[in-house]
Amino acid sequence: MLKNATLGRIVSPGFPGNYSNNLTCHWVLEAPEGHRLHVHFEKVALAEDDDRLLIKNGNNIDSPGVYDSYEVEYLPNEGVVSTGRHLFVEFTTDEAGTCTGIAIRYEAFAQGTCYKPYVKYGNFSSSDMAFGVGTVVDFCCEPGYTLEQGTITIECVDPENPQWNETEPACRAVCSGEITDSAGVVLSPNWPEAYDKGQDCIWGIHVEEDKRILLDIPVLHLGKNDMLTFYDGDDLTANILGQYSGTLPRFKLYTSMADVTIQFQSDPATNIYGYNNGFVVHFFGKQHSQKRDCR
Numbered sequence: 001m002l003k004n005a006t007l008g009r010i011v012s013p014g015f016p017g018n019y020s021n022n023l024t025c026h027w028v029l030e031a032p033e034g035h036r037l038h039v040h041f042e043k044v045a046l047a048e049d050d051d052r053l054l055i056k057n058g059n060n061i062d063s064p065g066v067y068d069s070y071e072v073e074y075l076p077n078e079g080v081v082s083t084g085r086h087l088f089v090e091f092t093t094d095e096a097g098t099c100t101g102i103a104i105r106y107e108a109f110a111q112g113t114c115y116k117p118y119v120k121y122g123n124f125s126s127s128d129m130a131f132g133v134g135t136v137v138d139f140c141c142e143p144g145y146t147l148e149q150g151t152i153t154i155e156c157v158d159p160e161n162p163q164w165n166e167t168e169p170a171c172r173a174v175c176s177g178e179i180t181d182s183a184g185v186v187l188s189p190n191w192p193e194a195y196d197k198g199q200d201c202i203w204g205i206h207v208e209e210d211k212r213i214l215l216d217i218p219v220l221h222l223g224k225n226d227m228l229t230f231y232d233g234d235d236l237t238a239n240i241l242g243q244y245s246g247t248l249p250r251f252k253l254y255t256s257m258a259d260v261t262i263q264f265q266s267d268p269a270t271n272i273y274g275y276n277n278g279f280v281v282h283f284f285g286k287q288h289s290q291k292r293d294c295r
């Protein structure tokens with residue numbers, strides 16, 4: 001029983017390692033008086049057997065359900081909300097087969113308002129930080145992340161039952177993109193979580209014409225059959241600047257022109273091995289070094 005639940009996180013035993021078999025875990029969340037609860041799913045990774053996550057709109061297992069991993073194929077991006085002060089969470093596992101488990105974030109919000117939006121790897125601005133009816137919220141993602149699902153702007157509507165008029169977006173590191181900013185970052189798909197097998201991604205980066213590009217790669221941690229390739233130009237026929245797999249310490253590359261093409265291919269056969277596998281590439285448009293007129 002979590003009394004006075006204002007903001008926190010529930011994780012399955014051992015998270016982010018695998019959970020054990022034969023578990024039955026219960027949590028009862030109780031928001032402060034006059035408040036409701038919003039739950040956001042950070043991770044629900046269950047073995048495809050009888051392992052189950054259930055969330056009930058009340059303080060016991062017989063309350064009406066708001067989430068059941070048996071019935072839901074895709075996680076609701078916007079999470080779930082309670083109508084009263086309580087949510088009942090049950091996580092059960094059978095006798096074999098485990099996985100990473102669950103991580104859910106909860107936050108209380110006052111009756112008569114919308115819940116405070118939450119976007120992992122993103123930010124928002126709001127016309128009213130109390131999130132009353134009429135509040136308009138605009139979202140953006142951190143560098144390297146792309147808005148997916150949902151919409152950029154949502155509004156708190158319905159004085160009788162305050163709720164957001166649209167689904168909140170999610171921010172994800174996606175496979176491929178065309179980037180025309182003068183500086184930024186390219187992340188491996190799903191970063192900071194592991195990329196999937198069988199990926200083939202291409203990013204084109206184009207800075208102002210009279211510049212060239214400095215690439216600074218602080219993280220490169222790939223499987224031995226996965227490959228990150230940098231081409232000195234705007235397509236895959238350009239000269240290769242560098243081709244990498246495995247793990248490398250921080251390094252830098254320079255293009256000779258204003259375009260670079262980055263290709264990432266992961267082995268379709270092997271599966272990945274955990275957190276922080278991937279890469280981080282920062283890029284900056286740089287003036288070509290010029291002769292200085294010294295006196």
Ligand SMILES: [Ca+2]
Pocket residue numbers: 047049050051093094095096097098
């Ligand atoms: Ca199981």
